[in-house]
Structure formats: structure tokens, C-alpha cells
Amino acid sequence: MNAPDLTEDDNAEHLGLYQRATESGAEWWRVSVADRPQTYRLEHGVDDAGRVGTVDIDLVVDAENLRAKLKKWRREGFAIDADDNGESDSDLNRRLAFMPELQRVAALASASTAKQRPRADSGETVRIAQVEVPCGVGGALVPPVNAAYLFPARFNDIVEDVVENRRVMLIGHTGAGKTSLIEQIAARSRHGVLRSNMNGQTTVGDFVGFWTVKGGETLWVDGVLPTAMREGLWLIVDEIDFAEPSILAALTAVLEPHGRLVLKEKGNEIVAPHPSFRLFATANAVGAMSQFRHLYQGANLMNEAFLDRWRVYLLDYLTPAEEADVLMRTLAPNMTRTLATTLAAIAADCRAAFAREDLSSAFSTRRLLDWAELMLRTGDPERAAAPAIYAKVSPEDAALIRGIVRHHIAPAD
Structure with a gap:
């Protein structure tokens, strides 16, 4: 039995039942994943005369301690039972076949998606991270390019989602670069950006629109959402976990694939999205960041039905x-x-x-x-x-x- 270093990619092969024959019966150790990250549960027992023994040792160790245990067990003659937990040959073959099959069909799907993507407004594309992004037509709302900005490989999926017009929410601590990531994608692909900060002062009128009187005439003024949808701009809703419920309600329909906005205040006018329109959100205390809600006073809870309409990415600080x-x-x-x-x-x-x-x-x-x-x-x-x-x-x-x-x-x- 070998005991190489444990990493996130290969630690699964060390999970299972380790056994050796003794005069009193089969002695075993079972290794499983514990509750805390990078920790492992070890259970020990002895099967007497064909009967399954009770667990007489039950402890939790970290990866370093498990490495030491694996080396000790090897010296003592323990061997891992790959068919632990009653896995049949067909189950084992199916489990082993999954990843090769997934990689094969994912490559085909990626090639097919690339062919079906709509052409850019300008007919040009730019390579951002490892993704070809259609370019916009430019304009005064395009953010300035930060030449020093880094696009690590972990951003590839986010850039892909932008190209595919997914609704992307970025969560993480203040200053982790959530907004700047979207702005730098837009800067390099020449797309205009509008930002709406949910700071407690933003009303549903600011977001959706309102009627006003100018020169004795009553006029409708579009908010940032219909403006971005009509003009094909990218809209970033910053700190969405501080937004009023009325704003979230207006967003819900737009979050659906090809979703449209209904302006009830304007006689139920329907606003269809421009093909270049993209919708993003940032948050500090949502989903995986919920444990830090006490650090962001005033953040609202968001239900799973709303979050399920987004692709949610957790952004950490740069290394x-x-x-x-x-x-x-x-x-x-x-x-x-x-x-x-x-x-x-x-x-x-x-x-x-x-x-x-x-x-x-x-x-x-x-x-x-x-x-x-x-x-x-x-x-x-x-x-x-x-x-x-x-x-x-x-x-x-x-x-x-x-x-x-x-x-x-x-x-x-």
C-alpha cells in the first residue's frame, strides 16, 4: 500500500477500508472525510470469526497525521479494500468511466457552443483570459483599461458566462475586486457599463424609472435597468444584498433566459433586452459569504429561488x-x-x-x-x-x- 502526499485532487483514493488478518480476526481501519475541511475520520475495529466488530477507536486527524498513519499501516501489513461499501463491479466501472466520458462530451459541447455564439456588434473579438469575447461598439461609458490587471485561469468560467449571457453574481469581501473584474472585461471588449449601488438610498424609481414634470409636460424617465436593456449596456448591481424588495422584484423577470421588463407604471410597456445587454450583481453576505453577515450590517437574506437564477462565484483576494x-x-x-x-x-x-x-x-x-x-x-x-x-x-x-x-x-x- 502506497501513501503519497494528500492533495485536494488525489485524497479520494485514500478513503476506504484498510484491513489485515490477525489471529483473532480481520483488523481494520476505515478512512472517511470529516466535517471540517482537510480533516479525516479514522475508525478502528476487529471482526471476530466472521462477525463485524464494533468501532473501538474513532478519531479525527488532519492530512499530515493521516499520511503518518498510512505509512504505519503499510509497515504493519494493512491493505486497502477497493470494493469497500459493497460496490459491485458494474458500479465501480460506471464510477471510473464517468470522468473520461464527461471530458469527451464537454470538449464536443465547447466546440459546438463556440460555433453557435452570435457575432459581435463590431464583428471583432478579443481574447480575455482564455476566452474569445465579442467586442462592443465602444462609447463614453466603456471603463478605462487597467493594463496591470491580471486575469488568472480561475476567471475563465466567469468570462465564459459573460459571453453566454448568463446572469453572474460575484460574492466576496469588500475590496476583493468583484466590480473591477466585470469592468475590466468590459474595458477590453469595449462595452459600456452602468453601475447601480444598493446603498439604501437607491429607490425602485431610480432603478426602473419614474414620471416627472418638465416645462409643464409629464415625461417618463427610464431608470438604469431599462436604459441598459434598451442600449445594450452592461449593468452592475453593486451590493445587491442591500437592495429593497421592490428592486429585487423588478429584477426577477429579467433574470429569466431572454427575460423582459414590464414597466407597469408606463402602461405595462415591455422592454426587450438588446443582444449586448448583460446583468451582473455583487454581494458581501450571500450564500457562501453568509457566515460574515454580521460584518456587513444591514445586508438582507436572499432566498434560494432568487439565487438559483444567478451563477454565483466566490471571489477571494489575489494571492x-x-x-x-x-x-x-x-x-x-x-x-x-x-x-x-x-x-x-x-x-x-x-x-x-x-x-x-x-x-x-x-x-x-x-x-x-x-x-x-x-x-x-x-x-x-x-x-x-x-x-x-x-x-x-x-x-x-x-x-x-x-x-x-x-x-x-x-x-x-
């Missing part, structure tokens, strides 16, 4: 290596790898403190870039941090961040 690359690309040629690596590590430690709730404020890439830019001008991390970081947070948070900075940066001689 330290990715963030160091962004720093170097944004602040070239003055930013060196040594400086960038240290600054990215400080940001990572601040975010870890935020996740532990030691800090009450998040640490965005935007904040890190601002601090780094001012630091290059002043030559002094503390002086630069005063307006870029410390003045934006509570005194308690500032003191903790200052401690993290000093942990990574020794004072000048």
Missing part, C-alpha cells in the same frame, strides 16, 4: 504572488520584486486578521496600491501609511496594522 505582480506592473519601473513581495505579504496578513475579526476593516488591492505609490514618493512606509491606511480606519485597527507593518519592515538605520 500574494499575484498581488506582487500587480504592484510591479502598476508601479513599474520603480517597484522591485523585493518591495512588492513584502507589501503583498503585509496585505495578506491584514486580510487574515480581518477574517479572524481582529480587524474591522478589509484591506483592498486599491488601498495597497495607493500606499505603495505614496511610499515610493516619500521613501517612508509610516508616513505613506498615515493618509493611505491609518486615517481610514479606527485607532484600534490602525495600531494592529502598524504592528503588522513593523513585523515585515525593519526600521531604517
Whole structure:
């Protein structure tokens, strides 16, 4: 029995029943997945004279401890039973055949989808991440391109969904780059963007439209939703978990495939979406982020029926290596790898403190870039941090961040 390192991709092969014959019967250990991530449940027993013994050891270990157990069991003569849990030969063959079959049909489906995609308004496409994205016609509402922006491979599915006109919701902590991801896709593909921030002040009239009087004449004014739908713009509903129920109700019909908006206030006028129209949302405390709802006071619960109308992606902050690359690309040629690596590590430690709730404020890439830019001008991390970081947070948070900075940066001689 081999015991290679355990990873997320191969740990499944180590689950099962490990047995050896003894004078008193078959001794076994059963390995299964425990409740917490990257932990495993180990159960031990001895089958006496053909009878299944009771579990006499039941414990939970991490991956490192399981590796040690696997090596020990190998030395003691235990072997894994691949047919544990009564799996028949046909069940085993079907389970083994699933992934090869899926990969085969997924490749065919991908090729077929690429052929059926509508042509771009401009007849052009641009490659973003690993996806060909149809280009728009440009205009004043197209966001500026950030040349330093990174599109890691994990963004491929999101870009694919944009091309396929899926309703995409991005969830994650403040400053994780949810809105900027959509804006940079739009910037590179020349699509105009409208943003509507659900900050508690946005009304259903602002969102859908309203009647007003101008020069003695009563006029209808479209809100951001029908404007984007008519003109083929991309609409980002920021912090949708703070939206009023009336706004969510207006959105529901539009979320359906080829969904249309009915303007009841305008005599039930129907607004059909332009082919280039795209709808996005961002949220801080939805779905997988619900555990952090107490950090985002005022966020509303969203039912599964509403969430099921979206493709929901959890966005985390950039890795330290990715963030160091962004720093170097944004602040070239003055930013060196040594400086960038240290600054990215400080940001990572601040975010870890935020996740532990030691800090009450998040640490965005935007904040890190601002601090780094001012630091290059002043030559002094503390002086630069005063307006870029410390003045934006509570005194308690500032003191903790200052401690993290000093942990990574020794004072000048």
C-alpha cells in the first residue's frame, strides 16, 4: 500500500477500508472525510470469526497525521479494500468511466457552443483570459483599461458566462475586486457599463424609472435597468444584498433566459433586452459569504429561488504572488520584486486578521496600491501609511496594522 502526499485532487483514493488478518480476526481501519475541511475520520475495529466488530477507536486527524498513519499501516501489513461499501463491479466501472466520458462530451459541447455564439456588434473579438469575447461598439461609458490587471485561469468560467449571457453574481469581501473584474472585461471588449449601488438610498424609481414634470409636460424617465436593456449596456448591481424588495422584484423577470421588463407604471410597456445587454450583481453576505453577515450590517437574506437564477462565484483576494505582480506592473519601473513581495505579504496578513475579526476593516488591492505609490514618493512606509491606511480606519485597527507593518519592515538605520 502506497501513501503519497494528500492533495485536494488525489485524497479520494485514500478513503476506504484498510484491513489485515490477525489471529483473532480481520483488523481494520476505515478512512472517511470529516466535517471540517482537510480533516479525516479514522475508525478502528476487529471482526471476530466472521462477525463485524464494533468501532473501538474513532478519531479525527488532519492530512499530515493521516499520511503518518498510512505509512504505519503499510509497515504493519494493512491493505486497502477497493470494493469497500459493497460496490459491485458494474458500479465501480460506471464510477471510473464517468470522468473520461464527461471530458469527451464537454470538449464536443465547447466546440459546438463556440460555433453557435452570435457575432459581435463590431464583428471583432478579443481574447480575455482564455476566452474569445465579442467586442462592443465602444462609447463614453466603456471603463478605462487597467493594463496591470491580471486575469488568472480561475476567471475563465466567469468570462465564459459573460459571453453566454448568463446572469453572474460575484460574492466576496469588500475590496476583493468583484466590480473591477466585470469592468475590466468590459474595458477590453469595449462595452459600456452602468453601475447601480444598493446603498439604501437607491429607490425602485431610480432603478426602473419614474414620471416627472418638465416645462409643464409629464415625461417618463427610464431608470438604469431599462436604459441598459434598451442600449445594450452592461449593468452592475453593486451590493445587491442591500437592495429593497421592490428592486429585487423588478429584477426577477429579467433574470429569466431572454427575460423582459414590464414597466407597469408606463402602461405595462415591455422592454426587450438588446443582444449586448448583460446583468451582473455583487454581494458581501450571500450564500457562501453568509457566515460574515454580521460584518456587513444591514445586508438582507436572499432566498434560494432568487439565487438559483444567478451563477454565483466566490471571489477571494489575489494571492500574494499575484498581488506582487500587480504592484510591479502598476508601479513599474520603480517597484522591485523585493518591495512588492513584502507589501503583498503585509496585505495578506491584514486580510487574515480581518477574517479572524481582529480587524474591522478589509484591506483592498486599491488601498495597497495607493500606499505603495505614496511610499515610493516619500521613501517612508509610516508616513505613506498615515493618509493611505491609518486615517481610514479606527485607532484600534490602525495600531494592529502598524504592528503588522513593523513585523515585515525593519526600521531604517
